[in-house]
Amino acid sequence: MARLNTRSWDAGAPEPHPLAVLVHGLTSSSRTWWRVGPALGERGFRVLAVDLRGHGASPRAEAGLAIGHLADDLAETVGGPVDLLIGHSLGALVALELVGRHPRSARRLVVEDPPGASSVDWAGVAAGIEDDTARAVTDPEGLRRDLAAANPAWPPGEAGRRVADLADCDGRAIADAVRPGAAFDLPALLTAARLPTLLLLAEEALGSLLTGPDRKAAVEAVADGATRVLPAGHSLHREALDAWLAVLDSWLIR
Numbered sequence: 001m002a003r004l005n006t007r008s009w010d011a012g013a014p015e016p017h018p019l020a021v022l023v024h025g026l027t028s029s030s031r032t033w034w035r036v037g038p039a040l041g042e043r044g045f046r047v048l049a050v051d052l053r054g055h056g057a058s059p060r061a062e063a064g065l066a067i068g069h070l071a072d073d074l075a076e077t078v079g080g081p082v083d084l085l086i087g088h089s090l091g092a093l094v095a096l097e098l099v100g101r102h103p104r105s106a107r108r109l110v111v112e113d114p115p116g117a118s119s120v121d122w123a124g125v126a127a128g129i130e131d132d133t134a135r136a137v138t139d140p141e142g143l144r145r146d147l148a149a150a151n152p153a154w155p156p157g158e159a160g161r162r163v164a165d166l167a168d169c170d171g172r173a174i175a176d177a178v179r180p181g182a183a184f185d186l187p188a189l190l191t192a193a194r195l196p197t198l199l200l201l202a203e204e205a206l207g208s209l210l211t212g213p214d215r216k217a218a219v220e221a222v223a224d225g226a227t228r229v230l231p232a233g234h235s236l237h238r239e240a241l242d243a244w245l246a247v248l249d250s251w252l253i254r
Contacts (some may be wrong), residue, residue, distance in 0.1 A: 002064065004077040005057040006030065009037035009047040018083035021106075022049040023074065025089030025235075027129055027174060029056030029165045032088070035155070036237050039245055043252075045084065050077055052094065054170040061170040065177035067184055071097035081105055084252075088112040088237065089209065093184055100192035109197045109225075110248065111190070113234050116214025117182035126179035133171025136163050153232065153239040186214065190221035197225035198251045200236055200244065207233035226251060 007030045020040050022033045030049035037047045053073050054061025064073070071094050085106040087095030092114035099106050135143045140163050148159035190197070199222050201215070202208035210218055219227050228247045232240035 001069075001076040002053050002059040002073045004053065004059075004073050005051040006077065007037070007049050009041040017044055017046045020045040020047045020084040020086065021074075021078055021082045022047065023085070023087040023091030023095050024049070024052065024055065025091050026125075026178070027055065027133065027166055027169050027171070028088075028162075029168060031056070031161045031165055032235075032238070034161065035241055036086075036244075039241075040084075043249075048078065050074060052091070054173055056165070056168050061173040061177075065174060067093050067097045070094045071101065074098055075102060075105065078105075081107065084108050084110070086110040086112065087114075089115060089234065093186070093189065096186075096189035096193055099195060100189055103194055106195060108252070109193055109195055110200060110251075111197060112200045112236055113202045113208055113210060114186055114218070115182070115209040116186060116211060116218065117184060119211040119214045120182070120209055122178050122181045126175040129171050129175040129178070133166050133169060133174075136166035140167065151233075151239075154235075155238070155241075158238055186210075187217040187221040190218055191223055194223065197222055198248070199225065199227040200247065201227060201229045202232055202234050202236055203229060206231070209234050 022036060024030060024032045029051045033049045037049055040047045051058040052070050053059055053064055074094055075098060081104055085095050092111040095109060096111065099109055144159045144163045147162055201210060204211045230236050230240045230243050237244050
């Protein structure tokens with residue numbers, strides 16, 4: 001197990017506050033939550049965002065990139081129970097693995113556009129990771145321009161943060177870990193999550209990583225929660241933050 005690097009946002013008052021933990025996606029980092037963290041702080045949460053192993057400023061990833069290992073790292077870093085656990089993409093799988101192993105580790109769970117095992121060309125993803133992480137070092141400004149042009153819904157500065165994330169992560173190790181294909185069963189992970197769960201999905205036509213039969217099986221597997229589809233691509237919290245927060249607020253009140 002590894003102790004992960006974290007960043008935090010306070011609720012702004014001295015009394016105890018519920019804890020929200022945020023887990024990023026593949027080749028990202030805790031930077032991705034730069035708007036979500038303060039927004040949850042305004043809602044009364046203490047917020048902790050982690051860098052998964054091999055990402056951000058956490059320990060490097062010569063090994064230990066399996067979902068189970070990443071979940072062990074998360075448990076080691078967070079410690080006690082979490083009031084609100086939020087995971088995006090890979091982070092959603094890690095969060096699901098954690099609550100499946102340790103049912104009392106979280107009280108509520110938000111799963112943001114997790115990948116489907118057969119919805120993704122994993123060899124293509126691996127090749128893209130190798131290319132993008134190398135270019136983030138050799139041609140960061142060109143990559144930033146290309147990302148900004150390809151993602152017009154991203155807020156200002158987001159492409160630069162994405163380049164920084166790519167430059168920080170262990171691209172070759174991560175690519176090697178995902179290239180063989182999916183070693184997870186998303187419906188089984190969702191079924192094992194015996195806590196209130198919100199499944200937030202991107203639209204298939206806009207780039208969701210959960211499509212077709214994978215998507216249908218995942219929606220059917222949500223045992224105690226709700227599914228909402230937002231009009232955005234895979235990175236919902238980047239592209240549709242207002243709608244993301246509105247759905248979260250409604251669900252938390254319920």
